[in-house]
Amino acid sequence: MEIENSIALRPKFSTDVLQSMAEILENAKKVKFEVKEEYLIKISDQHIFFFICREKRSYYSPHLHVELTENEDKTTNVRGLYGPDQTVWTFFMFLHFIIAGIFLIFSIIAYSHWTLQQSPTLDFVIMGLMLVLWFALYFQARINRKKCQPQMRKLDNLLNTIVDFG
Incomplete structure (x- = not known):
């Protein structure tokens, strides 16, 4: 995803992956405990929320909201939205x-x-x-979106450990 060149202040993406929704949610539950020192992962039904831990968070720190939708052919549509903290x-x-x-x-x-x-x-x-x-x-x-790009990339890498986009 080309975050630098998009005009949207809240970049988003959508893609289909071969994994089932249950596999992705199971991976998220495993990774949640492995990275709890650096990231906060919340899982609610078919939604996964990624946050930077409070100690490393600043006012412009992003979060990533991922919504999973299971397709008829057992693949999963993954839609994500990067955005600032809800209060901000x-x-x-x-x-x-x-x-x-x-x-x-x-x-x-x-x-x-x-x-x-x-x-x-x-x-x-x-x-x-x-x-x-x-x-x-x-x-x-x-300017704030440019400042938070390294953290967005970290959240993107964390998502890549949970979802196989290959």
């Missing part, structure tokens, strides 16, 4: 909604000022500031 992602989305809300409110106010033939300059300035803040959030997320 929720805060990130909260900031996006606040910025979008302020932008929308001031665009309505600017339209009202324009129809009343008053100066909407301040409204446009605030809307421009919201656009700058939105781009700043996006680029900060890209």
Whole structure:
């Protein structure tokens, strides 16, 4: 997977493997205890969650969510999603909604000022500031994703020990 070149802030993948879902889950249970010093692995039904241990985790550390779906021919579809910690992602989305809300409110106010033939300059300035803040959030997320790439690769290697993608 080319993480560096994708525009998505939460890279994902999907592939079919020859292993059955039961084999993959059994491998995950074995590996869970072998790597408990460095990684936290949670298994829930056909979902496997990979986390960096708390001591090595920082605010931008990724987690990997893998969903397994058994196909009719006894192969398994493996879908994965890399993302930041849920708390960080929720805060990130909260900031996006606040910025979008302020932008929308001031665009309505600017339209009202324009129809009343008053100066909407301040409204446009605030809307421009919201656009700058939105781009700043996006680029900060890209910087954080670049910082967490070594940890993403470690999670990917851990997944490769559980699932045979060959």
